[in-house]
Amino acid sequence: MATGIDPRALLDHWSIEITAKDTDDLVRAAPLIPPGTKIPVTFLPNETFEARVSAAATVRRLGFIPIPHLSARRIHSREELEGFLSALQREAAIDHAFVVAGDPPEPMGPFADALALIQSDLLAAHGVTRVGISGYPEGHPEIGSDKLWDAGRDKRLALQERGHDFAIVTQFAFDAGPVLKWIAHQRAEGIQALIRVGVPGPASVKTLLRFAARCGVGASAKVMSRYGLSMTRLLGNAGPDRLIEDLAAGLDPAIHGDVRLHFYPFGGIENTAAWIRNYRKKLA
Ligand SMILES: NC(=O)C1=CN([C@@H]2O[C@H](COP(=O)(O)OP(=O)(O)OC[C@H]3O[C@@H](n4cnc5c(N)ncnc54)[C@H](O)[C@@H]3O)[C@@H](O)[C@H]2O)C=CC1
Numbered sequence: 001m002a003t004g005i006d007p008r009a010l011l012d013h014w015s016i017e018i019t020a021k022d023t024d025d026l027v028r029a030a031p032l033i034p035p036g037t038k039i040p041v042t043f044l045p046n047e048t049f050e051a052r053v054s055a056a057a058t059v060r061r062l063g064f065i066p067i068p069h070l071s072a073r074r075i076h077s078r079e080e081l082e083g084f085l086s087a088l089q090r091e092a093a094i095d096h097a098f099v100v101a102g103d104p105p106e107p108m109g110p111f112a113d114a115l116a117l118i119q120s121d122l123l124a125a126h127g128v129t130r131v132g133i134s135g136y137p138e139g140h141p142e143i144g145s146d147k148l149w150d151a152g153r154d155k156r157l158a159l160q161e162r163g164h165d166f167a168i169v170t171q172f173a174f175d176a177g178p179v180l181k182w183i184a185h186q187r188a189e190g191i192q193a194l195i196r197v198g199v200p201g202p203a204s205v206k207t208l209l210r211f212a213a214r215c216g217v218g219a220s221a222k223v224m225s226r227y228g229l230s231m232t233r234l235l236g237n238a239g240p241d242r243l244i245e246d247l248a249a250g251l252d253p254a255i256h257g258d259v260r261l262h263f264y265p266f267g268g269i270e271n272t273a274a275w276i277r278n279y280r281k282k283l284a
């Protein structure tokens with residue numbers, strides 16, 4: 001069976017995330033984003049709960065689907081989580097959430113990881129039916145692959161026991177090879193959930209390297225040159241064209257199942273939405 005899908009198929013049903021500070025950029029980008037697009041709202045240390053709730057409400061008001069990130073380790077108490085979820089339900093009518101442990105080396109409250117937050121049973125109680133969990137095609141700098149695998153299995157079981165639908169959203173990558181291998185392995189282990197492959201939106205080398213360092217993503221010179229960036233031209237700007245083409249060329253629905261893209265708009269929401277539109281047109 002010849003592998004490879006039409007890259008245009010990857011340019012449908014994509015998702016794109018925002019931080020609570022990006023709502024003005026989202027309003028400007030809204031005409032470029034298909035109605036009903038899923039838009040996660042990150043949970044970063046330098047934001048307030050009010051800002052996160054109002055960002056989710058803006059996403060909903062603009063006709064998109066808000067997916068609040070819940071960073072387990074950053075939540076101080078069960079009451080704080082309940083307050084956040086009920087505000088999200090009231091202001092943004094949430095039915096999705098993305099549950100992640102969060103970067104703090106030690107939990108700041110009762111939830112040590114994503115599983116603990118899922119087991120709080122507060123998600124369904126506040127209207128959340130579909131839950132996103134993480135995936136690491138290239139592993140995680142602090143967490144071993146066995147531990148990641150066990151945690152993934154426990155999360156999937158806990159979600160199924162509670163009747164949640166779930167999708168896996170991967171850490172961003174610059175190289176399609178390891179991503180394709182990782183997806184095939186997930187499928188071989190019987191995981192049929194939708195997998196959203198994380199791709200960086202168009203941005204400068206400097207910005208991409210900064211986020212890669214911040215998020216523990218490998219960005220060797222070899223990988224970056226394949227991606228289309230030369231490390232000598234730090235102000236060079238590149239989109240994920242090559243990465244998407246390499247993914248499309250290597251995807252075989254019979255092996256890889258349902259795979260879509262999730263954009264991390266490191267170069268801005270409007271720039272990323274415009275880039276997707278232009279790239280989609282170029283492929284037509
Ligand atoms: N969009 C986002 O916010 C994303 C965040 N991440 C980061 O990845 C890390 C793991 O998150 P999940 O995949 O949800 O893990 P998880 O909740 O599935 O936990 C995986 C295993 O590693 C342990 N663990 C979790 N966070 C840890 C940490 N910061 N340091 C050491 N051990 C940890 C857990 O106890 C568990 O045994 C977090 O640092 C998270 O911030 C990863 C991808 C995307």
Ligand SMILES: Nc1nc(=O)c2c([nH]1)NC[C@@H]1CN(c3ccc(C(=O)N[C@@H](CCC(=O)O)C(=O)O)cc3)CN21
Nearest residue numbers: 019021042044046102103171172210211214215216264
């Ligand atoms: N380990 C890990 N932690 C994360 O928090 C994380 C990942 N991985 N992978 C993907 C996304 C990307 N994340 C982020 C992280 C920072 C900003 C951000 O905009 N931070 C600053 C500006 C940073 C800068 O420009 O250098 C901000 O406060 O807006 C956005 C998304 C969150 N996510």
